[in-house]
Amino acid sequence: xxxxxxxxxxxxxxxxxxxxxxxxxxxxxxxxxxxxxxxxxxxxxxxxxxxxxxxxxxxxxxxxxxxxxxxxxxxxxxxxxxxxxxxxxxxxxxxxxxxxxxxxxxxxxxxxxxxxxxxxxxxxxxxxxxxxxxxxxxxxxxxxxxxxxxxxxxxxxxxxxxxxxxxxxxxxxxxxxxxxxxxxxxxxxxxxxxxxxxxxxxxxxxxxxxxxxxxxxxxxxxxxxxxxxxxxxxxxxxxxxxxxxxxxxxxxxxxxxxxxxxxxxx
Amino acid sequence: xxxxxxxxxxxxxxxxxxxxxxxxxxxxxxxxxxxxxxxxxxxxxxxxxxxxxxxxxxxxxxxxxxxxxxxxxxxxxxxxxxxxxxxxxxxxxxxxxxxxxxxxxxxxxxxxxxxxxxxxxxxxxxxxxxxxxxxxxxxxxxxxxxxxxxxxxxxxxxxxxxxxxxxxxxxxxxxxxxxxxxxxxxxxxxxxxxxxxxxxxxxxxxxxxxxxxxxxxxxxxxxxxxxxxxxxxxxxxxxxxxxxxxxxxxxxxxxxxxxxxxxxxxxxxxxxxxxxxxxxxxxxxxxxxxxxxxxxxxxxxxxxxxxxxxxxxxxxxxxxxxxxxxxxxxxxxxxxxxxxxxxxxxxxxxxxxxxxxxxxxxxxxxxxxxxxxxxxxxxxxxxxxxxxxxxxxxxxxxx
Numbered sequence: 001x002x003x004x005x006x007x008x009x010x011x012x013x014x015x016x017x018x019x020x021x022x023x024x025x026x027x028x029x030x031x032x033x034x035x036x037x038x039x040x041x042x043x044x045x046x047x048x049x050x051x052x053x054x055x056x057x058x059x060x061x062x063x064x065x066x067x068x069x070x071x072x073x074x075x076x077x078x079x080x081x082x083x084x085x086x087x088x089x090x091x092x093x094x095x096x097x098x099x100x101x102x103x104x105x106x107x108x109x110x111x112x113x114x115x116x117x118x119x120x121x122x123x124x125x126x127x128x129x130x131x132x133x134x135x136x137x138x139x140x141x142x143x144x145x146x147x148x149x150x151x152x153x154x155x156x157x158x159x160x161x162x163x164x165x166x167x168x169x170x171x172x173x174x175x176x177x178x179x180x181x182x183x184x185x186x187x188x189x190x191x192x193x194x195x196x197x198x199x200x201x202x203x204x205x206x207x208x209x210x211x212x213x214x215x216x217x218x219x220x221x222x223x224x225x226x227x228x229x230x231x232x233x234x235x236x237x238x239x240x241x242x243x244x245x246x247x248x249x250x251x252x253x254x255x256x257x258x259x260x261x262x263x264x265x266x
Numbered sequence: 267x268x269x270x271x272x273x274x275x276x277x278x279x280x281x282x283x284x285x286x287x288x289x290x291x292x293x294x295x296x297x298x299x300x301x302x303x304x305x306x307x308x309x310x311x312x313x314x315x316x317x318x319x320x321x322x323x324x325x326x327x328x329x330x331x332x333x334x335x336x337x338x339x340x341x342x343x344x345x346x347x348x349x350x351x352x353x354x355x356x357x358x359x360x361x362x363x364x365x366x367x368x369x370x371x372x373x374x375x376x377x378x379x380x381x382x383x384x385x386x387x388x389x390x391x392x393x394x395x396x397x398x399x400x401x402x403x404x405x406x407x408x409x410x411x412x413x414x415x416x417x418x419x420x421x422x423x424x425x426x427x428x429x430x431x432x433x434x435x436x437x438x439x440x441x442x443x444x445x446x447x448x449x450x451x452x453x454x455x456x457x458x459x460x461x462x463x464x465x466x467x468x469x470x471x472x473x474x475x476x477x478x479x480x481x482x483x484x485x486x487x488x489x490x491x492x493x494x495x496x497x498x499x500x501x502x503x504x505x506x507x508x509x510x511x512x513x514x515x516x517x518x519x520x521x522x523x524x525x526x527x528x529x530x531x532x533x534x535x536x537x538x539x540x541x542x543x544x545x546x547x548x549x550x551x552x553x554x555x556x557x558x559x560x561x562x563x564x565x566x567x568x569x570x571x572x573x574x575x576x577x578x579x580x581x582x583x584x585x586x587x588x589x590x591x592x593x594x595x596x597x598x599x600x601x602x603x604x605x606x607x608x609x610x611x612x613x614x615x616x617x618x619x620x621x622x623x624x625x626x627x628x629x630x631x632x633x634x635x636x637x638x639x640x641x642x643x644x645x646x647x648x649x650x651x652x653x654x655x656x657x658x659x660x661x662x663x664x665x
Binding site: 022023025026027029030033034037081082083084085086087088092095096097098105147148149150162163166167264265 | 341342359380385409423534536
């Protein structure tokens with residue numbers, strides 16, 4: 001039956017476009033949105049547990065949930081950061097704001113991170129927790145309604161690596177909790193997912209082998225710091241390993257920036 | 267979000283000594299992502315100070331545009347082009363005193379640009395139409411349909427997942443002998459089925475097993491081919507029992523799983539988005555609305571609403587293209603969706619023949635409005651018709 005259907009498929013109007021490489025990207029684009037939808041659901045669920053702990057004043061539980069919750073956001077960052085208002089309210093850092101930590105506009109994950117680690121208290125955090133939860137739900141609804149732009153998705157692999165290289169490898173993202181290695185995991189997984197989905201449309205085995213080797217290299221380095229479900233403090237990262245990670249991530253960023261062109265989207 | 271901090275992959279390139287005063291660098295450096303030296307042809311220069319962009323307003327023609335952004339402030343800079351709250355393009359992490367280049371293909375319209383700190387005022391970027399952009403607006407190139415086609419497929423797969431879940435719940439309720447729960451589960455599963463729209467017609471073998479109407483079978487309700495949804499509906503409402511229905515319910519659930527799997531690799535064509543939606547509208551207008559679909563339960567309003575959801579979804583994914591190419595045609599579709607929605611609500615409240623007629627006319631008018639979309643997008647309407655001929659949705663017994 002399946003064979004018959006496949007043959008029927010060839011006679012459908014789609015066959016007129018069979019030679020058109022760009023429409024072959026519809027499959028991986030759809031699979032990527034389904035991946036993002038799953039991660040977004042997890043993000044909503046975990047953010048609820050995290051913000052509940054914050055509001056209950058349970059500092060230890062909140063601390064333990066911070067990094068695993070962010071992991072989902074970091075995986076889908078190329079899409080999540082398309083919404084500039086939510087990216088600011090969910091994930092901005094103190095130095096994006098005029099008055100840094102004291103700025104009323106400093107909200108979201110890092111505002112709560114600052115309270116949990118720098119002041120060791122959840123006092124006054126309830127409104128920030130409520131706002132974070134509402135923002136994450138808003139993000140989920142907007143992602144659900146969004147037609148993903150192909151250039152953003154395919155370019156997202158390089159963007160993720162670029163961000164790690166440019167603004168994360170220094171340990172400044174999670175500067176109060178030092179849970180940066182969790183974020184790296186999310187960024188690596190998110191980038192690799194994009195590569196896996198679009199791999200069949202890249203006609204250069206040597207290029208793919210280089211990408212794989214570099215992903216493997218950064219994975220091996222990161223895995224040295226695995227601890228239970230997650231990772232050790234960023235402060236444990238040796239200078240040598242930081243250099244290895246930086247080199248691998250930089251090379252990946254450079255190489256992956258050609259992905260858009262390679263699948264015919266430039 | 268990831269601004270701040272010096273970039274490890276910046277590749278400073280000497281390009282001139284125009285602005286020596288800056289940060290005492292002696293020469294200013296261009297940070298480009300891939301060491302492409304020099305400036306792109308016709309690149310626009312923009313500087314960002316502590317408080318503003320210079321200039322605050324720019325105009326460029328549609329197509330590929332390059333911007334050379336100089337960070338004249340004391341903080342690391344993220345520069346974005348925004349369409350409302352949506353980021354169209356961005357260049358992150360430009361260190362103080364450095365420049366970076368951003369090249370992006372832009373469509374005509376009004377955009378905003380960020381200028382440093384979140385509290386700083388934003389500048390404007392106006393992109394004016396060109397002959398080329400006008401041609402692409404009237405007949406979008408194939409690549410413009412990757413997004414809409416992907417989104418349609420996502421919606422189908424998600425509807426297929428819901429159908430799988432809901433038919434399994436129906437089978438469980440039938441197996442448990444809980445008549446009320448089974449009736450409720452039937453309605454839920456049926457709405458998920460309707461949300462698949464005409465996609466089910468592309469798996470006609472499954473559709474004919476999952477939802478044949480008794481009227482197209484020689485032995486009607488007694489026919490061994492009377493399987494799937496309506497067989498179960500007939501049992502639950504006409505015979506008012508779950509007895510003997512479990513095998514049919516389990517087969518239906520298994521078929522839903524198979525249907526879901528097939529949705530993942532169905533053939534796609536740009537003209538199918540509006541074409542399939544129009545065909546579904548006509549299919550309901552020509553028969554289902556007047557004659558009824560769920561003859562034993564009489565529960566058609568929720569099902570038509572769900573079918574309308576799938577049509578509205580198709581109109582929505584095409585909207586960015588149709589509103590640019592043919593705003594009037596797009597508006598007509600929207601208003602007819604709204605009118606049909608009201609007619610269905612009225613029918614749900616009092617399901618008389620007159621109300622059904624209004625629903626039929628609503629879907630018929632909607633079908634006509636949808637027919638106008640493909641020609642407006644420069645797509646071959648004949649292609650969609652060829653697709654219709656290979657599927658059974660146009661006629662057939664699956665309803």
